Amino acid sequence: MDLPPSNKSYQDVNYWNERYSVEENYDWFKTYKDFVHLLERHVKKTDRILMLGCGNSSLSESMYNDGYKHIVNVDFSDIVLKKMNQRLPSMEWITMDIKHLAFLARSFDVVIEKGTLDALLVDEDVWHISDKGAEMMSQIMENVHHVLSQTGKFISVTFAQPHFRLPLIRKTFWEVNYETFGDGFHYFFYVANMKTESPEGER
Template sequence: MDLIPSSNASYKDVNYWNERYSKEESYDWFKSYESFKHLIKDCVSSSDRILMLGCGNSSLSEHMYEDGFQNIVNIDYSEVVINKMKEKYSNLKGMSWEVMDMRSMSFLEASFDVIIEKGTLDAMLVENSPWHISDENLALIDEILTQVSRILKDNGKFISVTFTQPHFRIPMFINEKYRWDVEQKTFGEFVQYFFYICVKGRPLSQSLLKKYNKAAS
């Protein structure tokens, strides 16, 4: 099976992922944890309860666990990959794996200190040009972020690791109903990647709102 599907729409199809994960052992989108662990350590505590959105078969949770972050819940809507990862890492106490759709998560409100996604939102949007996101996909991202905000504790952090530039990604994050402010950092030597931190309970910067609302219009 080719890693690249015949249609980009397949990236939103659980059947594509189930087939892929049945044959693929591990794959990491963008850079490895080593490339941005300094940013993680700046804003995440080893005692934090962490949720990994759309974990797939990435080694990110494993490497964070080895680096002292050992209270990690991993979710993915692919039962195939969750079963494989649960077996692969059965020896890591404190690490758990659950089949769950991030659009309708069953966790209680304020369940997590930190929520991380790495390339998951990008996969949801890959069928669109960054200049022209469909109303359907904007609604999908809003559905996901509303869930993220609901289960994130006050002063908790939602971290998004992506190659998507600020003028495309930040407008999706700056909605006052999420009750967070947005910070942007970068990493990477030759290709620049972006590390967005949304801090819940911090007032949304009005200058940020003004700047990116204009960029989005």
């Protein structure tokens, strides 16, 4: 697939609809086998999992085939979700913008994103995130916080280095750890746990 005319295209559903209409599969930042050793430390086979911005990645399919049977996939592209549902009807595929997650509170044990936040931030100066970008990230993190159980985890797979990504995640009740994977070029595997609730009025 050719690169888009500008980085802003990665935030445009029309770009993705056009791309997904001809593209069958693409995995950003490696595949499941490259970081399964990290994932299995933090995710149980019985967990209810929400996959943010699933696209046409093989991640959900690989996890499902490995025993993770409770996966809900969301993306803002109808086209890709229809194609994925035809290919893998055993999972849920729901059209939804991750900036406006419409799930009940405490619905999931784990929320995973792989490259979705990078796509949303691709037009930002990583050293100086704009007010709009920071507000968007805060909104997404608040949405993730809302749908996670009290013992839930948010997992982010990305090439964003800690001094860029950690401040954006930690703003919303997280205790965050990370590991790296990959040969030569390192990718990052962030795990954000819900903090123990503070006494009323303290945050």
